[in-house]
Structures are given as structure tokens and as C-alpha cells.
Amino acid sequence: MIELGPLVLMRPWWLAALPVLALATVLALRRADGLGAWRQVVDAELFAVLRRLGHVIEARPDPRPRWLGGAAALLSFGLAGPATRNADAPAFRNLDAVMILLDLSPSITEGGSLGAAQAAVSRVIDRHGTRPVALAVFASESFLVSVPVEDPEPLQSAIAVLDAGTMPVAGSRPDRALAMARDALRDAAAERPDVVLVSDGGAVGPEAQAIARDMAADGIRLSAVFVAPGAPPYGAPPPDRAALAALVAVGGGRLVEAGDTAALEALLQDRTGAGLAETARRTLLFEDHGRLLVALAFAAMLPLFRRRKAP
Template sequence: MSGLDAYALLRPWWLLAVPVIALLALRAASRAAPLGDWAKAVDPALMALMARRGAVLGGRRQANLAAAVAAGLVALALTGPAVERKDAATFRNLDATVIVADLSRSVTEGGGLKDLRQTAQGVAEAAGTRSVALVVYAGDAYLAVPPTTDRDSFGTTLFALDADTVPDRGSHPERGLALARRTLGEAGVVAADVVLITDGDGIGEAALREARAIREQGWRLQGLFVPAQVSLPAGAPKPDRAALDQVVAAGGGTAADLASPAPVLDAVGASTAQHLAAGGYTVLAFADLGRWLLLLAMVPALILFRRSA
């Protein structure tokens, strides 16, 4: 994680107000020198007479500048500049990762099982100190490892997976996703990544419904595609990357290949504060500094109330 990850703009769309304020300030400054449009509206002779009698007060550029500075600071305050709270890491129990591994025939006989295990281990390591669970599925789904921070026991179970781990034939990713969602719900997790590692077989409308349900909970579904590395037996399902992309899009996450999993690892490896903020729990993760900018905006605003002698 880079140092910039500790900073954020909670309401970045307010940045659009800054150039608008700058344009309005320039326009106001041009019209305030020295009397705005009064010089055009009043007869020149009458204006000269009034000036000699001391009845004409010139425009003040300072007031326009002070108003522009105050408005600009207010706009910047509304963007919500924030820093990550020092205690954000203490909320890691609210942030978890569930790996959903496809152990159907097309994966185990397609030569991708070894890479699947290695990449799943990489996902667990990317999660850092947060808890990780493992769900495996084929014809049915099982919780192989409940949420844990013990990477040694997790790795032991992970590398023991083989073609006979799930006795049920078939491929039902929706059952794996449903079990992942239930596991997160029972743990009271508020920010989570569900990482589906599959060749795309069996993904249909039921899996899409589960992906949307995961997204509605404020969690994200990431996907890693397992390509076939050997010729599959006759009648075996073929890998389907397009299906994986579709279900991941429904889950609001990122899809990648096993050979280049960096986008998914980066998403899982983001800080707890970033995950909480993405899940709508920004107040737990970041301290909003906008209030201090509002106090600073009061300084030029006070100039607007200064009375001339």
C-alpha cells in the first residue's frame, strides 16, 4: 500500500465547483473596476459632478477576492479531504475474505488445480491480518476452512485439495457463492471480498442472483479464471471466461486470469480503511478534515463584514 492510500476525498464531485467559483471570481473582478456597470449607466457629466461632491465610492476588488477565497475553501471542505484513522486496523474483524474454489471435473482434470491452489494461497497472503475462509464446490458446496487468521492451517488444508475433495459431481457455483454469503453474514462482516476461482462452468442465472446479493450486502465479488491446460475428456464442460466476467460484473468486482492475478490481489490487499469506506462505513475508516477548512474559510469571510471609515 502506498502512502497516498492513507488519504482520500470522501465527496470528490464537489471538485467540480472549484473551476466554477474561479470563473465567477474573474468575472466579478472585471466588473468591479472601479464602479462596475454604473459608469455605463450614468451620464458622464453627472458622474463627474457626483465624483467632485464625494458621492461616488469606487468598487472594491478586495471584497470580491475575499468572497472567492471563502467560496473556494468551502468547496474544498465539501470534497471531504480525509486521512485514514490510526485505529482503522482495529476493525479488521469486520473485514474478511472468502475464497470460493471450483473443484469440479473440468478444473481438476483440466490441469489447473495446482495453479488454483497457489493463487488461492496468494489471495490469502494478500488479505494480510484479516480473516480468510475457504469454500469448495463441485456438485455441492462445503466450508473447508471457516474464517481464520491462521495462515499455516489454511495453507495445509488448501494444498490438500484434490479431485476427490468434493464427492458430488457437477458444477454449481451458485451454491459456493451462497455458502460464502451465509458465512460472511453469520460472522457479522461489514466489508468483504468473495474471490471466485473457476473456469466459468456452471455459471448461470442462479449464480448471477447470488453475485447481486453479495453486492447488495456491500461486499464485492472478485473472479480468477482457470484455463484448461490439457485436453479435456470427451463431454467435459469447456472453460467459459465470458461467464466469469459476467458474474463478476454483477458482483461489482474485478476479474483476472490465474497467470496474471495482480488486479484481484490488489483489490483484496487494499487497506481495511479502504474496504470499510467502499462498504459505506467511511466514518469508521477516515477522519474528515473538511470542518477545519470551513473554519479557515471564515477568515476571508470576515473581511466581507469590514466597514469602511
């Protein structure tokens, strides 16, 4: 699924047919100018001379390749599943939610890597599919920014305004953020949930590992995005990538770098689109306009089947 502003392509692989259709249409047009058969049996230079002398009666170009090419392109786009979000869609509760925990401790906000952390969170949200996503931020305390929602726009807006003054407290307690995520997902009875910790790994210790072990026992997978601060402020816990790696090993997830776009996009892809829940949810969350385009494509082909008059 690909999002293009308000428009969503639910089956974008059908667009791969467009270049082939364009090439086939161009080749057909070159042979459908009404003189294609003569061009095959008459030398090109001789044909040009005959045309210059007025001995060639220009035939009417065959419009069928244009009709067929346009209809096929419309059919391809319709099969790609252009859709818009259904404003009247029901709200889901017990589905495979994703909870993102964003580190806003001083080592991130004052260390010059807040922008990288925001970009990483935004990328993960862009690739979440139709899974509901929740967002929480933490320093020495944790705060829930948004409950799980299917529409990414409110989350993207919230991420964009985060800064060094967002948190009312300093410090860094990722274990408290993990505990909040565990309790929230337990209460929601979420199906196959994911937690993504976006942090520099500072202050990740035995407490966080114990909570990650509890989460894994509950079926909650924990992954992490490592954000390396450029210049950690004085007194802040140093970045610790190894601690994050050990944490996700316990939590059953993966560790990726904040600057690795491909890895960020693939972080949750193994669960995105899996199972019947995803298919049913797409049907309810989106209005698929592809059926209308497919119908128009077949309507555009109707003139190609009209009976020709006998000469």
C-alpha cells in the same frame, strides 16, 4: 505488510533507507581513517611515497562512522516493525472477512489446471493483510474447509493437499457455493466482506448472477480468478470467461487471470489496511518488536556523545 516465515514486517517501507545508509557509511569510513585531511592537501603519489618511506604516522581509524551506520541500520529495521503473531490474540468475528470459493469440479481437477488454481488461492491468501480468511470448495455441492481465520498457515496446508479425490461428488454448481458464502457472511454480520471465486467459469449462469446481485445489495463484493483448463474432460461444462466477467460486473468486483501474479496480489489491496479496524487489529494480532530495536539503536549511539578529552 510483508510476511517472512514467522516474522512479519508491519512497516516494510523503512527498509528502503538501508541502501542509503550503507552508502553513507562506506563514504564516511573512507574519510575517517585518521588521514583524511592530509589526503586532501597532499598529492596521492607523493603521499604513497611518504608512507613507503615511513614518514607517515598511521592514525587510529575513527570508529564513529561504524557505530553510527550500525545504529542507523538497527533503527531502520526497528521502524520497519518486525513482529510475530500473538498466540493469545482474541478471535474476531464481525470484521471485513474474505471468503475464497475454490472450484474443484472435474473440469479443474481433471483438466490439468488444479495446480494453477491452488497457486492462485495461495497468492490471494498471502496478500490478505490481517483480514480473516475463510475457504470453501465446491463441485455440485459446496463444503466449508475453514471458518474465517487470521493465521494463513492452516489454510495454506489445506490448499496443498487438495486433489481430484477431495470432493465426494462431481458436477459444477457455483451458484450453490455463492449461496453458501452469502448466507455465512450474512450470519456473521461481516463488515465490508469480499468473496473470491476461483473457477474456469463453467456452469456460471443466471442463478449465480441473481445471488451475486443479492450479495452486492448486502455490501458483499464478489471478485473472480479465471483458471483456464488445459484439456477439459469429456462432458464437463466448457470454460466461460465471459460468464465470470458478467458475474463480477454484477458483484462489484474484478476479474483477474490465475497466472497474473501482480493482479492477484492487488486483488484485495484496495480494502487491505483501510480504516481504523485494520490498525487496531494489527495491534492485537501481532507483537511488535520494533520498539526494542529502536531502543537498542539509541543505546548504540550513546558512545558518540561522550565528552572528548582535551589534547
